[in-house]
Amino acid sequence: xxxxxxxxxxxxxxxxxxxxxxxxxxxxxxxxxxxxxxxxxxxxxxxxxxxxxxxxxxxxxxxxxxxxxxxxxxxxxxxxxxxxxxxxxxxxxxxxxxxxxxxxxxxxxxxxxxxxxxxxxxxxxxxxxxxxxxxxxxxxxxxxxxxxxxxxxxxxxxxxxxxxxxxxxxxxxxxxxxxxxxxxxxxxxxxxxxxxxxxxxxxxxxxxxxxxxxxxxxxxxxxxxxxxxxxxxxxxxxxxxxxxxxxxxxxxxxxxxxxxxxxxxxxxxxxxxxxxxxxxxxxxxxxxxxxxxxxxxxxxxxxxxxxxxxxxxxxxxxxxxxxxxxxxxxxxxxxxxxxxxxxxxxxxxxxxxxxxxxxxxxxxxxxxxxxxxxxxxxxxxxxxxxxxxxxxxxxxxxxxxxxxxxxxxxxxxxxxxxxxxxxxxxxxxxxxxxxxxxxxxx
Amino acid sequence: xxxxxxxxxxxxxxxxxxxxxxxxxxxxxxxxxxxxxxxxxxxxxxxxxxxxxxxxxxxxxxxxxxxxxxxxxxxxxxxxxxxxxxxxxxxxxxxxxxxxxxxxxxxxxxxxxxxxxxxxxxxxxxxxxxxxxxxxxxxxxxxxxxxxxxxxxxxxxxxxxxxxxxxxxxxxxxxxxxxxxxxxxxxxxxxxxxxxxxxxxxxxxxxxxxxxxxxxxxxxxxxxxxxxxxxxxxxxxxxxxxxxxxxxxxxxxxxxxxxxxxxxxxxxxxxxxxxxxxxxxxxxxxxxxxxxxxxxxxxxxxxxxxxxxxxxxxxxxxxxxxxxxxxxxxxxxxxxxxxxxxxxxxxxxxxxxxxxxxxxxxxxxxxxxxxxxxxxxxxxxxxxxxxxxxxxxxxxxxxxxxxxxxxxxxxxxxxxxxxxxxxxxxxxxxxxxxxxxxxxxx
Numbered sequence: 050x051x052x053x054x055x056x057x058x059x060x061x062x063x064x065x066x067x068x069x070x071x072x073x074x075x076x077x078x079x080x081x082x083x084x085x086x087x088x089x090x091x092x093x094x095x096x097x098x099x100x101x102x103x104x105x106x107x108x109x110x111x112x113x114x115x116x117x118x119x120x121x122x123x124x125x126x127x128x129x130x131x132x133x134x135x136x137x138x139x140x141x142x143x144x145x146x147x148x149x150x151x152x153x154x155x156x157x158x159x160x161x162x163x164x165x166x167x168x169x170x171x172x173x174x175x176x177x178x179x180x181x182x183x184x185x186x187x188x189x190x191x192x193x194x195x196x197x198x199x200x201x202x203x204x205x206x207x208x209x210x211x212x213x214x215x216x217x218x219x220x221x222x223x224x225x226x227x228x229x230x231x232x233x234x235x236x237x238x239x240x241x242x243x244x245x246x247x248x249x250x251x252x253x254x255x256x257x258x259x260x261x262x263x264x265x266x267x268x269x270x271x272x273x274x275x276x277x278x279x280x281x282x283x284x285x286x287x288x289x290x291x292x293x294x295x296x297x298x299x300x301x302x303x304x305x306x307x308x309x310x311x312x313x314x315x316x317x318x319x320x321x322x323x324x325x326x327x328x329x330x331x332x333x334x335x336x337x338x339x340x341x342x343x344x345x346x347x348x349x350x351x352x353x354x355x356x357x358x359x360x361x362x363x364x365x366x367x368x369x370x371x372x373x374x375x376x377x378x379x380x381x382x383x384x385x386x387x388x389x390x391x392x393x394x395x396x397x398x399x400x401x402x403x404x405x406x407x408x409x410x411x412x413x414x415x416x417x418x419x420x421x422x423x424x425x426x427x428x429x430x431x432x433x434x435x436x437x438x439x440x441x442x443x444x445x446x447x448x449x450x451x452x453x454x455x456x457x458x459x460x461x462x463x464x465x466x467x468x469x470x471x472x473x474x475x476x477x478x479x480x481x482x483x484x485x486x487x488x489x490x491x
Numbered sequence: 492x493x494x495x496x497x498x499x500x501x502x503x504x505x506x507x508x509x510x511x512x513x514x515x516x517x518x519x520x521x522x523x524x525x526x527x528x529x530x531x532x533x534x535x536x537x538x539x540x541x542x543x544x545x546x547x548x549x550x551x552x553x554x555x556x557x558x559x560x561x562x563x564x565x566x567x568x569x570x571x572x573x574x575x576x577x578x579x580x581x582x583x584x585x586x587x588x589x590x591x592x593x594x595x596x597x598x599x600x601x602x603x604x605x606x607x608x609x610x611x612x613x614x615x616x617x618x619x620x621x622x623x624x625x626x627x628x629x630x631x632x633x634x635x636x637x638x639x640x641x642x643x644x645x646x647x648x649x650x651x652x653x654x655x656x657x658x659x660x661x662x663x664x665x666x667x668x669x670x671x672x673x674x675x676x677x678x679x680x681x682x683x684x685x686x687x688x689x690x691x692x693x694x695x696x697x698x699x700x701x702x703x704x705x706x707x708x709x710x711x712x713x714x715x716x717x718x719x720x721x722x723x724x725x726x727x728x729x730x731x732x733x734x735x736x737x738x739x740x741x742x743x744x745x746x747x748x749x750x751x752x753x754x755x756x757x758x759x760x761x762x763x764x765x766x767x768x769x770x771x772x773x774x775x776x777x778x779x780x781x782x783x784x785x786x787x788x789x790x791x792x793x794x795x796x797x798x799x800x801x802x803x804x805x806x807x808x809x810x811x812x813x814x815x816x817x818x819x820x821x822x823x824x825x826x827x828x829x830x831x832x833x834x835x836x837x838x839x840x841x842x843x844x845x846x847x848x849x850x851x852x853x854x855x856x857x858x859x860x861x862x863x864x865x866x867x868x869x870x871x872x873x874x875x876x877x878x879x880x881x882x883x884x885x886x887x888x889x890x891x892x893x894x895x896x897x898x899x900x901x902x903x904x905x906x907x908x909x910x911x912x913x914x915x916x917x918x919x920x921x922x923x924x925x926x927x928x929x930x931x932x933x
Contacts, residue, residue: 073689077708109710201675210671211653228670229652233643247515265737266519268551268730270712287729288710291736295707298740299824305747306820306908307813315825316835320842324849327817331854331882334813339861341805346865353798356791362804363783363916370812371749371776371909375769378748382741383757393758400762407766412773419781423788440773466748466908467813474805 052082059090064097071102076109092121100126104133107142113317116145124150128157131165137181137289140168168283176260177253179293180274180283186214187240189223194236200228212271212284215244220280222248222273250275253282257293262387264290301385304462305378307334334467340475341366348482351489357424358485361432364419366477368412369439370470376401376447377469381461384451394452398445405444413437427488435484439477446472494524501532506539513544518551534563542568546575549584555759558587566592570599573607579623579731582610610725618702619695621735622716622725628656629682631665636678642670654713654726657686662722664690664715692717695724699735704829706732743827746904747820749776776909782917783808790924793931799866800927803874806861808919810854811881812912818843818889819911823903826893836894840887847886855879869930877926881919888914 055074058067071079083091083106095103095118107115107130119127119142131139131154143151143165151169155162164182171177185203187196196213213231215224224244234243250273251260263272264287274283300310307330311318318326345352352358380397383389389397416436421429447469451461497516500509513521525533525548537545537560549557549572561569561584573581573596585593585607593611597604606624613619627645629638638655655673657666666686676685692715693702705714706729716725742752751768753760760768787794794800822839825831831839858878863871889911893903 075689075691075709077710197674210674228674232639232652232670232674247517249517261733265730265733267517268519270729287712287733288707291703291707291729291733294733294736294740295828298736298743299828301740302744302747302824303820305744306816308817308820314830315821316830320845320849323821323842323846327814327846328850328853330817331810331813331850332857335806335810335854335857335861338806338809341809342802342865345805346802349798349801352801353795356795359791359794359801360784360788363787363808363920364777364780366805367780367783367913367916368773368777370912371773372769374909374912375748375750375772378745378750379757379765382744386737386741388756388758400765403762404765404769407762408770408773411770412777415774415777419777423784466912467816470812470816470908470912471809474809478805 052085055082056085059094059097068098068102071098076106079106080109088117088121091118095122095130096126100129101133103130108134108138111314111317112141112145113313115142119146120150124153124157128154128162132158132161135181135183136165136168136283137179137285140165140178141173143169144173171253174257175253176251176255176257176272176274176285177283179257179260179285179289180253181286182283184214184273184281184284185210185212186216186220186281188218189215189239189241189244191240192236193231193234193238193240193243196231196240197236212273213240214248214273214281214284215240216281219278222250222275222279222281224248225273248273251285252277258297260285261290261293261297301382301462304460305381305465307331307465307467330465330467334471337468337471337475341471341478344475344478344482348478348486351482351486355485355489357428358431358481360423361416361420361428361435362478362481364416365432365435365439365481366474368416368436369443369473369477372405372408372412372440373443373447373469373473374466376405376444377451377464378447378466380448380451381464384455384461391452391455397452398448401444401448402441405441408444409437409440412440431485431488435477435481438480438484439473442476442480443469443473446476494527497521497524498527501536501539510540510544513540518548521548522551530559530563533560537564537572538568542571543575545572550576550580553756553759554583554587555755557584561588562592566595566599570596570604574600574603577623577625578607578610578725579621582607582620583615585611586615613695616699617695618693618697618699618714618716618727619725621699621702621727621731622695623728624725626656626715626723626726627652627654628658628662628723630660631657631681631683631686633682634678635673635676635680635682635685638673638682639678654715655682656690656715656723656726657682658723664692664717664721664723666690667715690715693727694719700739702727703732703735703739743824743904746902747823747907749773749907749909772907772909776913779910779913779917783913783920786917786920786924790920790928793924793928797927797931799870800923802865803858803862803870803877804920804923806858807874807877807881807923808916810858810878811885811915811919814847814850814854814882815885815889815911815915816908818847818886819893819906820889820908822890822893823906826897826903833894833897839894840890843886843890844883847883850886851879851882854882873927873930877919877923880922880926881915884918884922885911885915888918 055070058070086094155166211228213226214222216222224246225248226240226244230243249267253274253276270287272285273281274285276282303310309326311326413433413436417429417433420432450464454461454463497512500512528536597608653670655668656664658664666688667690668682668686672685691709695716695718712729714727715723716727718724745752749772753768855875855878859871859875862874892906896903896905
């Protein structure tokens with residue numbers, strides 16, 4: 050709707066009307082409109098509007114996109130825009146820019162730059178990397194009325210106003226009070242009397258997945274970050290955590306498909322990046338595949354006598370792979386989300402043994418029919434029994450491997466579908482030929 | 492730390508001290524402690540503490556767990572506890588209880604029951620199913636001071652106090668103002684003058700995945716829900732959305748492993764549920780597997796002449812499956828998150844064609860070496876070429892299938908790792924034997 054109007058106002062240079070229109074538009078919607086602009090037009094657009102507005106809009110963009118826009122603007126303007134941003138967003142964008150530009154910008158930003166430099170030192174995927182330094186902190190002996198007056202003066206923005214942190218003279222975090230509580234408390238009350246002294250807080254180096262888990266567990270909107278001396282150094286807000294949750298899910302899904310996490314969107318990943326994130330796994334899996342080839346070679350004689358056996362290879366090892374893939378998928382996700390714990394290993398094993406037997410009986414029966422139909426009664430028995438054995442084994446491998454990996458403090462997601470499938474090829478073939486040789490008395 | 496103290500206070504029936512201890516404990520932590528209690532102890536515990544406290548604790552539990560606790564308590568108590576809960580939580584728990592109990596409870600709850608009955612009518616995974624009816628709504632001509640006084644009177648709880656909705660006499664939503672803005676505005680100002688008239692809102696029947704996307708896009712804490720006449724009927728809060736995001740990711744991951752989504756945690760899923768969510772897929776995949784068997788049977792002669800060919804079957808079809816699995820994983824996730832769109836199909840296809848060729852050349856070279864090493868120069872050429880062809884094809888199948896499924900308005904996640912692997916088995920075998928027959932002049 051808005052887009053054609055906005056575009057024509059922009060083209061005709063009617064700045065005041067354009068700015069009025071922007072006021073009524075959510076920056077997230079504006080970003081979608083800006084996608085239709087050429088890079089040159091985007092450049093002109095951001096030079097036209099106030100830096101404060103640019104900051105708001107750029108904060109809504111994907112990081113590589115925002116970085117691309119800023120790369121076209123003069124460094125002085127970029128520095129002013131970055132100053133207007135939340136520190137956590139500014140840091141993320143700085144990390145996307147070429148190193149020498151980032152260094153120059155930090156210089157240009159003076160004091161604000163010093164603060165950002167400190168934030169830049171944190172690992173990206175930790176609490177320190179997620180936090181912003183814009184928070185409201187007050188001393189314990191302030192009254193509710195005084196606090197409200199203080200808020201009126203500093204007029205904090207949405208991201209940091211809902212919780213007010215209470216700190217000692219040397220900035221140690223001692224309590225928290227919500228804006229809601231302030232509003233419903235008599236004005237002369239001292240904050241120290243009503244604040245919560247048990248504050249859920251995190252150290253600077255906590256992994257972001259753990260941060261997301263705390264947000265979910267405690268239903269938080271904001272989480273304060275403290276340094277080793279328990280001094281308040283920043284806050285993490287829930288909107289960052291939603292993004293983290295999505296990124297982590299994408300990573301887990303990629304790992305399940307044996308793709309090394311891209312660390313960027315698919316759209317912005319180049320051909321060589323994609324190649325490099327995949328080729329290692331494929332080559333490694335070939336090595337596992339060689340075991341399967343070895344098994345077939347070892348049973349060459351059996352196979353040459355009863356070539357019918359070859360017909361059922363894809364059926365048997367395929368079903369084994371699929372079964373293992375299912376149980377590994379269930380296990381890895383349950384372990385990652387904390388749905389099951391390492392300690393419940395024995396119970397889970399028992400459960401999956403039962404599920405595996407039920408699946409094995411069903412698929413074994415199907416295999417028996419198919420085998421008998423194609424190769425006669427004896428082949429039917431061989432295929433049926435092999436199917437049963439493979440399915441039960443595959444199910445257990447799918448359960449056990451993620452548990453072992455977790456136990457060894459490795460990522461259970463390494464038990465990806467391709468890995469399980471490839472392992473089950475080898476185990477399946479060995480099972481198959483062993484059973485076949487027994488029954489065919491070879 | 493706390494647990495042994497809490498437990499002994501409880502065992503010794505020192506109620507007052509127990510209640511004091513509970514005050515300093517976050518309910519989410521208390522839930523973990525309660526896991527160690529026997530069901531009988533849990534029952535006694537919840538009968539001991541005030542219903543309001545029970546409500547807070549039960550809201551922190553997993554749904555099946557909370558339902559299990561409530562099932563042991565007298566219906567009268569349960570009704571009182573449910574009245575103390577947020578309506579969205581109460582509804583979710585009611586949906587877990589046996590139908591006849593739920594009906595009785597709604598009767599016992601009288602007015603509150605009527606309200607819950609309306610909420611129960613919404614589909615669970617829509618905006619209506621997520622929303623709570625506890626929100627603060629005021630008329631346009633109220634002053635800021637009046638609003639703050641009103642808030643002091645109704646003392647809303649955390650979940651619904653951060654945004655105040657402005658409605659007309661017939662409850663139509665016309666604006667919104669944040670508590671933060673109220674606090675920093677002169678008291679005599681009328682709310683109508685400062686409220687935001689553009690409110691991001693959703694209809695009652697929006698899919699929860701879409702709701703989560705809006706929260707992420709606009710960085711929301713709360714999202715109002717309106718009926719067809721634009722009347723405010725409820726609000727969705729960000730904490731529900733974090734849970735939704737996690738559930739949806741779990742579903743997507745399960746689908747990628749060919750497991751029909753469980754709709755419950757793995758821990759609380761029984762053996763038969765797990766069996767039923769998996770057996771359908773496994774049987775369906777057997778049908779696809781039969782094509783592979785058919786291909787081998789068709790090339791029986793070729794195979795009997797050159798049995799060496801059999802050695803490489805797992806290697807070739809395995810690598811094909813793994814490659815297809817990788818590209819399908821990347822595609823499905825990118826489509827689900829909106830990272831790539833249907834319209835960019837052509838560009839994505841081109842990109843993956845290039846990636847596939849690079850991978851094909853790498854793996855083809857590896858295959859050539861392995862083949863030559865094991866079966867001589869000619870076999871080396873056959874394996875190398877087949878590997879190249881299979882890898883390129885698999886990569887494209889992995890890209891195309893999710894796109895076609897999305898185009899047909901089906902869930903792209905159907906292109907699971909097991910399905911892709913199984914399809915690639917058949918295509919791989921056909922490619923292999925065709926190339927082999929050509930080179931061996933059979």
